[in-house]
Amino acid sequence: MRTPVIAGNWKLFKTIGEAIGLVKDLKPLVAGTKGVEIIVAPVFTALGRVADELAGSNILLAAQDCYWEEEGAFTGEVAPGMLKDAGCSHVIIGHSERRQYFGETDVTVNKKVKAAINAGLTAIVCVGETLAEREADKTFAIIETQLWGGLEGLAPEAFSKVVVAYEPVWAIGTGKTASDTQAQEVHAFIRSLIARCFSQESAAGLRILYGGSVKPDNIKELMAQPDIDGALVGGASLNSASFAAITNFAG
Ligand code: PGA
Numbered sequence: 001m002r003t004p005v006i007a008g009n010w011k012l013f014k015t016i017g018e019a020i021g022l023v024k025d026l027k028p029l030v031a032g033t034k035g036v037e038i039i040v041a042p043v044f045t046a047l048g049r050v051a052d053e054l055a056g057s058n059i060l061l062a063a064q065d066c067y068w069e070e071e072g073a074f075t076g077e078v079a080p081g082m083l084k085d086a087g088c089s090h091v092i093i094g095h096s097e098r099r100q101y102f103g104e105t106d107v108t109v110n111k112k113v114k115a116a117i118n119a120g121l122t123a124i125v126c127v128g129e130t131l132a133e134r135e136a137d138k139t140f141a142i143i144e145t146q147l148w149g150g151l152e153g154l155a156p157e158a159f160s161k162v163v164v165a166y167e168p169v170w171a172i173g174t175g176k177t178a179s180d181t182q183a184q185e186v187h188a189f190i191r192s193l194i195a196r197c198f199s200q201e202s203a204a205g206l207r208i209l210y211g212g213s214v215k216p217d218n219i220k221e222l223m224a225q226p227d228i229d230g231a232l233v234g235g236a237s238l239n240s241a242s243f244a245a246i247t248n249f250a251g
Contacts, residue, residue: 051087106149171212
């Protein structure tokens with residue numbers, strides 16, 4: 001069976017001190033949570049210090065982006081191997097905010113995913129349609145293009161190092177969540193696409209997270225859907241009590 005994943009995407013929030021304060025509060029609240037992979041993704045500058053604070057806990061560390069080269073004259077970038085060195089096990093790739101504001105494309109997502117996996121990280125690959133695309137009935141076509149473009153060339157075995165996050169852009173930070181049925185429909189489509197393009201086994205084992213205004217009061221219904229294997233949480237991950245309540249969805 002697929003172990004659920006609850007990942008907190010802190011975006012551009014929290015100084016080092018605030019980040020450490022948050023994980024100090026969070027640790028005891030989730031220490032008893034079994035059978036859930038819990039991940040937090042602070043800003044780059046806080047990764048090393050948060051990694052030290054997380055040592056020995058059941059919380060894993062992710063970065064919010066990476067570059068695809070291992071090293072070189074690429075001012076401002078951070079390599080996957082360097083994230084691993086800082087204590088990360090995961091990296092978020094292709095978040096819609098990066099696609100929208102920083103020129104991320106399916107081509108760059110693909111390069112980053114491959115580089116992350118080569119460095120031994122698990123890639124949390126984000127896909128999702130805008131409101132205009134949903135209203136134009138293009139949701140499935142967009143998801144297919146993003147997934148195919150982002151994951152092209154991966155060997156079926158590489159899927160043990162991939163998590164997909166479906167985040168409808170219209171639901172991010174808006175307080176509008178996709179209904180359980182809307183989310184389930186896209187998750188099932190993603191799984192069938194992976195089965196068709198890669199392998200049945202890759203698809204069956206793949207964790208597909210939902211993201212977009214996930215809160216303590218909607219996580220239970222989302223997790224009850226057969227193809228929703230967890231959540232990528234923005235706003236509600238910035239507070240230890242609400243993030244812990246989401247990770248403890250089963251309790
Ligand atoms: P939100 O963000 O939970 O604040 O909607 C989710 C995300 O962007 O990953």
